[in-house]
Amino acid sequence: MKTKSTRWLSYLLISILVVTIGLSGLIGCKTTTTETTAATETTGAAETTAAAETTAAAETTAAAGSFWERINAGEFKFEGTTINYLYQGGVSFEDYLKASATEFEKLTGVKIVMDPTPWEAQMPKIVNDLTTGANRYDVFEGDIEFQYGLYNYMEEITPYIEKYGVNMEGFFKPMYTFGEWSGKGRFGLPISTGISSIVIRTDIFDAAGIKYPFATWDDFYAALKAVNDPAKGFYGISFAGVNAQLVKMWLARYWGQGVAVYSKKWAPQVNSPEGIKAAQMMIDLMQYAPKGVLGWDLPEAGAAFLNGDTAVYENWYMVLAGKIDDPAQSKIANKWTIIPAPGGGPSGNWTQHNLDLLKGSKNKDAAFLWMAYVTSEERQMAWAKEEINGAIGFEYSRTRPWTEILIPALPSRQGQFDANQQGIPITPVGIF
Secondary structure, eight states: OOOHHHHHHHHHHHHHHHHHHHHHHHHHOOOOOOOOHHHHOOOHHHHHHHHHHHHHHHHHHHHHOOHHHHHHTTOOOOTTOEEEEEEETTOTTHHHHHHHHHHHHHHHOOEEEEEEEOHHHHHHHHHHHHHTTOOOOSEEEEEHHHHHHHGGGBOOOHHHHHHTTOOOOSBOHHHHHHSBOTTSOBOEEEEEEEEEEEEEEHHHHHHTTOOSSOSSHHHHHHHHHHHOBGGGTBEEEEOOOSHHHHHHHHHHHHHTTTOOSBOTTSOBOOSSHHHHHHHHHHHHHGGGSOTTGGGOOHHHHHHHHHTTOEEEEEEEGGGTTTTTTOTTTOSOTTOEEEEOOGGGOOOSOEEEEEEEEBTTOSOHHHHHHHHHHHHOHHHHHHHHHHHHTTOOOOOBSBSHIIIIIIHHHOGGGHHHHHHHHTOOOSSOSSOO
C-alpha cells in the first residue's frame, strides 16, 4: 500500500512528465514550410545590391537618430489606427502598459485596445483566433514558451528592428540565448523577465547565526529546520503548492544536479534518479511548510511571508513587489533579501514575456512601434524611477533600469538580478 508521500511523489513525477512530454510534442514537430530553390540561388549581383541597400538604410536610420528620439519627435504618425493587444491580465506591468498606451497615442495617433486575459486562458484564446483565421489581434504578449508553439503565425521582426533603428543591446543575457527560435529568426521583443526567486528573512537567519546564501541544498534545508517552529505558528518556508507553480521549485532542485529536462533529441528525461531525488526534496520540504500549503497559490504564499509567518518565500518575487517594504501591508519591511539558488545554480523556471507581431495584423508597422515603445530602454528607465517613488514596478527586460536605478535604491534585489542573468526556461536542450 502506498504511503501519502509516495503517492504525492508519483503524482508530482506524472505531472512533470505530462508537462515535458506535451512540450516536446509541441516543440518536436517539424514545419512543412517549402523553401524554393530560387530563394537559395541568390546571384552575386543581387547580394551586392541587397548589401548596398541595407547599408544605405542603416546610414539613413543613424542619421535620423535613435528610435526613441524619432518617436518622441513625432516622426511616426498613424492617426486613426487601432491596435488590438492581447496580454496577460493582472501582471505587475499592467499599470506601466496603461500609462504607456496613453503616451503612445499622443505620440503616434495609434489607439491601443487592451485585452487582459488570465494566463490559463491566453493560449486557448490566441490559438482559436489564429487557427480560425479571425485575426482579431495585432500583438500578442505572453511567456516565451507560448511563442515556441506559435511562431508560424508570427511575423519575423528583424526587418522592422532595422527599419526603425531599435536598440537591441542591454537585455538580460538569456534573452539573447533563448529569444530566437530554431534559427528561424526573432519573433518577439521582451518586455519583462521573471524567475522563481528565493526571498529570505535576514533578521531571522542573522539572529540564528545562519550564513547565506547557501552553498548546497542540504545547507538550505538545514537552515529551514533550524528556524522552523510550528508550536509558535512559525514555519521555515511558504510557497504556492498548485501544480503550475510547484514544478518551478522542482526544476531548481533538478537543474541543481546539472541535468537538462530534455535530451539532445528532445526526449524527456525527468523520470530519472535526478528527477526522483528532486521530487523527494519537494516532499522533504513539506515538514517546514504550513499545513494546507499544497492548496495555496501565489497570493496565499506571499501573504504568509508578508505576515511574518515564515522565514522564506520561494516563488515569483513580484507577488511581494510594492508591499514588502510598506509597513501597512508587511510585517517584514526592510528585513529581507533575495538569494540565488543554493550552490549558485539555476533558480526555478525563468521566463521572459515577449510582445509578438502577428502575421494577420493589418497595421504591422504601427503594431511594431507599440512593441518597440514599451520594450525600449528609455521607457523602462523612466518607469523604474516611478517605481522608486511608489509606482508598481516589474522585472524589467533591460538591465540598466536595474543597475542604475532599482538596485542602488533596493540592494536586496541584487540576488534576483544575478539569478535572471543565468536563467533558463524549461524547454532547451544541451544546457549543461
